[in-house]
Amino acid sequence: MKKKLLLIPTLSLTLVVASCGTPKPNVNNEIKNFILLGLDGLDYQTLQTKVMPLLNENAQENLVFDSKEFETSVVDSGNAWRTVLYGSQYEVTDSNGNPKKSGEDIFSKVKAKYKDSKNAAFYNWFAMNPNSYTNNNNMTWGVLDRDVNNALDDQFDADSALKENEGYNLSSLSDKTSDNNPFKDKLKNLEEAQTYTDFIYENAMKENENRSIKAIDQDFNFIFHYDTVWDDLHHGEFSYQTDNEIDDAVLDKIVEVYAKWINYYFSLDKDKWFVGVTTDHSRDEEDFNHTTDNAKKSWFISNQDLGTKYKYNKLSSFRDIVLSK
Ligand SMILES: [Zn+2]
Numbered sequence: 001m002k003k004k005l006l007l008i009p010t011l012s013l014t015l016v017v018a019s020c021g022t023p024k025p026n027v028n029n030e031i032k033n034f035i036l037l038g039l040d041g042l043d044y045q046t047l048q049t050k051v052m053p054l055l056n057e058n059a060q061e062n063l064v065f066d067s068k069e070f071e072t073s074v075v076d077s078g079n080a081w082r083t084v085l086y087g088s089q090y091e092v093t094d095s096n097g098n099p100k101k102s103g104e105d106i107f108s109k110v111k112a113k114y115k116d117s118k119n120a121a122f123y124n125w126f127a128m129n130p131n132s133y134t135n136n137n138n139m140t141w142g143v144l145d146r147d148v149n150n151a152l153d154d155q156f157d158a159d160s161a162l163k164e165n166e167g168y169n170l171s172s173l174s175d176k177t178s179d180n181n182p183f184k185d186k187l188k189n190l191e192e193a194q195t196y197t198d199f200i201y202e203n204a205m206k207e208n209e210n211r212s213i214k215a216i217d218q219d220f221n222f223i224f225h226y227d228t229v230w231d232d233l234h235h236g237e238f239s240y241q242t243d244n245e246i247d248d249a250v251l252d253k254i255v256e257v258y259a260k261w262i263n264y265y266f267s268l269d270k271d272k273w274f275v276g277v278t279t280d281h282s283r284d285e286e287d288f289n290h291t292t293d294n295a296k297k298s299w300f301i302s303n304q305d306l307g308t309k310y311k312y313n314k315l316s317s318f319r320d321i322v323l324s325k
Pocket of ligand 1: 040041076077078231280281
């Protein structure tokens with residue numbers, strides 16, 4: 001029998017606005033430290049049914065959760081993240097589908113705005129990397145273009161580190177059918193599923209987590225902590241829809257890590273740290289692709305009361321808020 005998710009209203013509706021009592025004033029004007037946790041491809045059903053129940057009371061009380069919509073027509077991950085980080089009006093590709101350099105990234109903007117500011121980007125998708133990505137047309141920038149290097153005081157690409165250490169990227173590790181996946185054909189019981197997810201966590205997630213926490217301790221101004229494991233697992237055909245206990249165990253483990261991160265970031269002093277959590281395409285779990293109207297929707301969680309000025313803004317609101325402080 002096919003497993004059914006809990007009934008979710010259509011995505012065009014505002015999904016949840018969990019905020020108590022009278023709206024508080026807009027985001028604290030004194031805040032100069034920002035964290036954006038980007039969870040690639042985390043669909044809204046999973047967020048609601050799996051992640052939200054694991055969030056601690058502090059996080060739940062401060063959730064602001066609206067559906068948003070990308071203005072871009074092509075919602076692949078690269079375009080979508082460039083829209084988040086470069087602004088809602090960012091035209092991400094030219095007519096040939098090549099990256100189009102325009103607009104200015106949030107890292108450079110923060111650097112220009114705050115004297116002695118420190119920025120960091122921790123990610124595990126090689127295509128995010130401003131140094132390593134070369135596309136089919138030999139264009140040499142990633143989702144973050146090379147100029148971003150000048151505005152980053154710390155960055156780490158766990159995907160490239162994995163490739164260097166183990167000889168394969170996260171995308172092949174996540175792909176059940178890839179010959180480059182050492183766990184191929186091994187995922188036959190829950191114990192092996194645990195070993196597999198432990199391996200992914202240790203090699204593709206933990207270092208970014210550690211570096212992000214360290215950057216918080218060092219009072220960085222802007223930290224972009226990006227994770228693509230959820231997206232990669234789905235492209236590798238892991239799904240809650242298959243009624244397969246191995247898939248469920250693997251995905252549950254990743255959900256637990258995401259909830260752990262959100263709880264940690266939401267436990268920070270909200271008078272000092274503005275926390276945003278978002279995704280790049282929040283399609284249906286049952287309709288996994290990057291092209292439907294649902295893919296263009298997204299969600300945004302903040303530890304702040306955003307007020308109407310930002311709450312109903314486009315997805316770039318995190319960037320807008322940071323730059324308006
Ligand atoms: Zn994506």
